[in-house]
Amino acid sequence: MDTFYGEEENAVSLKDVYAQLQDDISRQIYISRSLYSLTDEKKYMKEIVRNSVLGKVLLEEIAKTNKKIALFGAGTWGTAIVEYFPEIEITCFVDNYKCGQLVNEIPVRSLEEISTKLDEYYIVVAILFEYQSVVEQLLNKDMSKQNILVLGEVVNEHQYFDLEALPHCSNEIFVDCGGFRGETSEQFIKWSGGEYKKIYFFEPNPALIQECKEVFKGSPSPERINYYECGLWNENVILSFQRGQYASRVLGVKIKSADEEVIQVKTIDSVVTDYDATFIKMDIEGSELQALQGAINTIKKSRPKLAVSVYHKRSDIWDIPMFLLGIHPDYRFYLRTYSFTGNETVLYAI
Numbered sequence: 001m002d003t004f005y006g007e008e009e010n011a012v013s014l015k016d017v018y019a020q021l022q023d024d025i026s027r028q029i030y031i032s033r034s035l036y037s038l039t040d041e042k043k044y045m046k047e048i049v050r051n052s053v054l055g056k057v058l059l060e061e062i063a064k065t066n067k068k069i070a071l072f073g074a075g076t077w078g079t080a081i082v083e084y085f086p087e088i089e090i091t092c093f094v095d096n097y098k099c100g101q102l103v104n105e106i107p108v109r110s111l112e113e114i115s116t117k118l119d120e121y122y123i124v125v126a127i128l129f130e131y132q133s134v135v136e137q138l139l140n141k142d143m144s145k146q147n148i149l150v151l152g153e154v155v156n157e158h159q160y161f162d163l164e165a166l167p168h169c170s171n172e173i174f175v176d177c178g179g180f181r182g183e184t185s186e187q188f189i190k191w192s193g194g195e196y197k198k199i200y201f202f203e204p205n206p207a208l209i210q211e212c213k214e215v216f217k218g219s220p221s222p223e224r225i226n227y228y229e230c231g232l233w234n235e236n237v238i239l240s241f242q243r244g245q246y247a248s249r250v251l252g253v254k255i256k257s258a259d260e261e262v263i264q265v266k267t268i269d270s271v272v273t274d275y276d277a278t279f280i281k282m283d284i285e286g287s288e289l290q291a292l293q294g295a296i297n298t299i300k301k302s303r304p305k306l307a308v309s310v311y312h313k314r315s316d317i318w319d320i321p322m323f324l325l326g327i328h329p330d331y332r333f334y335l336r337t338y339s340f341t342g343n344e345t346v347l348y349a350i
Contacts, residue, residue: 052337077126179203182212232291233265267294286312
């Protein structure tokens with residue numbers, strides 16, 4: 001058959017989304033992510049992870065060494081590497097808390113246990129957060145930095161800005177949705193060469209906002225960074241909120257009782273002046289579609305490039321690109337993943 005019954009001629013379809021994916025890796029991630037959303041089968045997650053930026057960097061760097069491979073961190077990333085990259089021969093885990101155990105049948109050592117033989121090892125720091133303290137431990141043991149692969153650093157250096165097709169203009173207006181500790185805005189400033197007009201920095205955690213203000217005091221023209229202590233949504237309203245150590249999320253329901261934790265949410269359209277933006281990044285724990293709905297006038301007028309997380313909800317991989325094509329049918333799409341667990345899958349729209 002040529003068409004499906006009931007398919008409206010002008011409606012945006014999944015076929016339209018697939019047609020706008022610009023390279024093979026994007027198409028593979030789209031297919032694998034879709035099948036994982038539908039089935040929960042780990043074979044599809046394995047395909048996502050092996051097609052991730054981190055997976056490719058890991059294999060490239062390990063191929064350059066003839067040393068024993070140790071994974072520092074016997075947690076989520078470390079065990080995922082063992083499961084999804086069986087061709088890598090892991091000698092041991094190194095972990096500050098699980099030493100003496102077996103994880104995935106691989107022994108877990110303390111750093112002290114291997115400290116006299118560190119020159120025999122190439123150590124992969126398989127931690128996303130707080131990896132700096134691990135690197136300090138290794139360097140304090142006189143381990144050479146060239147024998148350490150810090151995967152958390154790879155994420156910070158690559159995510160949102162490593163796409164070769166991503167265009168750059170001299171007066172960038174960056175909207176950082178989910179600013180966290182400012183790492184993405186820092187990378188944006190480097191990527192732009194300091195040639196930016198303004199940063200809109202959205203982060204609902206007041207402690208993180210204050211931390212970022214201190215960090216950015218030394219940046220070029222810190223007055224160009226505007227801070228907004230709020231969440232993002234498709235209307236300006238007060239909603240229920242769930243706070244976490246590394247991620248907080250809007251629950252999407254209006255307050256029911258006085259003892260609930262709440263958050264002010266705003267639309268991007270209500271904040272961004274004259275709807276002018278050149279680049280919008282979003283990682284806001286499942287509120288991406290609602291935030292995009294609240295940015296519809298900005299997207300219509302300015303057609304910014306977008307880097308949007310599409311992994312928090314099962315349907316994000318379909319709903320978000322279809323919504324964007326409904327605004328600009330000629331948006332070109334790329335997908336990249338920056339994690340060993342299938343998290344951090346980013347949709348780029350250009």
